[in-house]
Amino acid sequence: MVRVSTGGRVERKRRSCVQWRMIRFEDLLRPTPAGLYCPPGDFYVDPVAPVDRAVITHGHADHARSGHGAVLATRQTLAIMAERYGEDFTKARQGVAYGETATINGVEISLAPAGHVLGSAQAVVRWKGLTMVVSGDYKRRRDPTCAPFEPVPCDVFISEATFGLPVFVHPSDGDEIARLLRSLRQFPERAHLVGAYALGKAQRVIRLLREGGWDRTIYVHGALERLNRLYEREGIDLGPLAPATGLKAGALGGEVVIAPPSATRDRWARRFADPVVAFASGWMGVRARARQRGCELPLVLSDHADWPELIATFTELKPQEVWITHGREEGLLRWCELNDQPARALRLVGYDEDDDEVVAEDAA
Template sequence: MILDDFVLIDDKGLYCKYGDFYLDPKLPAKNAVITHAHADHAISGNTDVYCTRATATVMQLRYERTAAKVFHIVPFNQPFTIGRVQITFIPAGHMLGSAQILMEYEGTRYLYTGDYKLQPDATCEPIEWVKTDVLITESTFADPAVIHPDPVEEIKKIVDIKINILLGAYGLGKSQRLINLITEHAPRKKILVHHKIMPINAIYENMGYRPGKYQVYGRKLMKVQDEFVYIVPPFTFDSYIRATGVKRLFASGWKNLQVNSQDTLFISDHVDWKDILETIARTQPKQVWTLHGDGRHLKNYFKDEIFVKILN
């Protein structure tokens, strides 16, 4: 039997009272089950954190002593229990270590996706599929009008840009994926990486996911026009708004983050409308609960075929 109150939203975030834990809490919690290490999902100050090794390693890099009082590091596909709920981490394909959270209680399965991605990505574990009774999916781009382009075709756009490129990207997950895409599909480009991104690259490499060919940025290098691509985090990108002699691009799935009307780089690490429909087809839920976006399009699309509940 599906419990309508299996997870509820309170001031700390998404709470499961049957196991007494939060999923990606927004405020410090006693028991926190973390899907991945992006800061909007993995905050500091939790007491007991349950996550994958990659997620814990990035959290420790970012937060040091305040990352958690205790980390419970669990491999993918190895069940464990909190309270009365059995939990299993399933690869989500969003970034290194990202996990879907499969929760089983009294014979019913609830799958919380967290952020996830279906597109191929050599810098993280590919998404895996499990059947579920309830799919709790992020719906950031759950709109029939949003279809993400092929990331390979997007990255090939930079091949014909002959001046140096200042490429803005989030330092964790997106930057490593961009390094890999440029190395593979724009091999003439020489990749420079901001020093803030280097420790994250080191984590990826230590876990067997070398992004590609790159070197740390040096000020003298960008003064030469040699088809450099300098990958920088958002705060640095914004500070270089008056940079001359470079093409400014920001790699994102969001239209408002594209900085040139003539040159866009739409590379998203989230699912689009077609991806969500494929996820529902593969997981075969009886109900779909939506988070982090607008679930109305899904509700209208499935009508009486699948019950859709909007949690946020």
């Protein structure tokens, strides 16, 4: 029998005799300047600097960096890292399927779907009866381009807090795509230029458009082409695509163009017919951000859990402790306090709240 106290210790009772083995949560995972470190396993989860051994939750650049000695991740995440950084992004790699268990120095590691982007995973770390789950980035709503989030019972749940304020309640994806399709009908003479992050968001927007009935060719910026092909190799049908290059001025009226966010403000965008500039992001629910980007059609499409999804996850899991990181920690800490959920803020640095924007800007 395993019982974990809110003070962060595991108490074990075996057979008829009582053996007390005091294990602190920090004995298994602890925050360090390089990221979350597992002392008994001697590995890091999503380290922000090159380390000897890393477990990577997903392929966004603020979580998946090159230069590690060895990397354990899903096969899809390893493929994404190789596509972005080259085949020599690490000295050794190990692909682990969802639900499969690997052991590193006596510590068990398994990966569960996170619902964030293709190949994204929660890192489930088990040692001496203690289970800690590092969510990475996650969302709870359906995404046609990746496996859905799976809750994993645990003693400690380490959660992101990107949208960790009650004001963040994202509308349905279908409603947002319907707004885009309605604009295409209203302005058939204008190109619709949608800014979307290169990994995950762009492919999701394309698939949602297909589900919404848009079967025409979608034009894409060159920075998206390699990742689009990777998604298609993984069985994600994106439909007819064409490069948005070599076009005359005033081109693609009535068509959809997908590009990294920075490209929508670049000279590259001037070739299109009076473009309606859209941007797909959870942050588009904040009017000031939409105005700052000069966005005519803000689309609230997030790859992160909103406030109700975060709270529903905590309520469903009921862990002994919640550790909150990279985002709006204060709101979630207050909710936990009011609902008798022990929690703490990790305040890890090096993670970007704006999804993959840094990579998208660089790629463009």
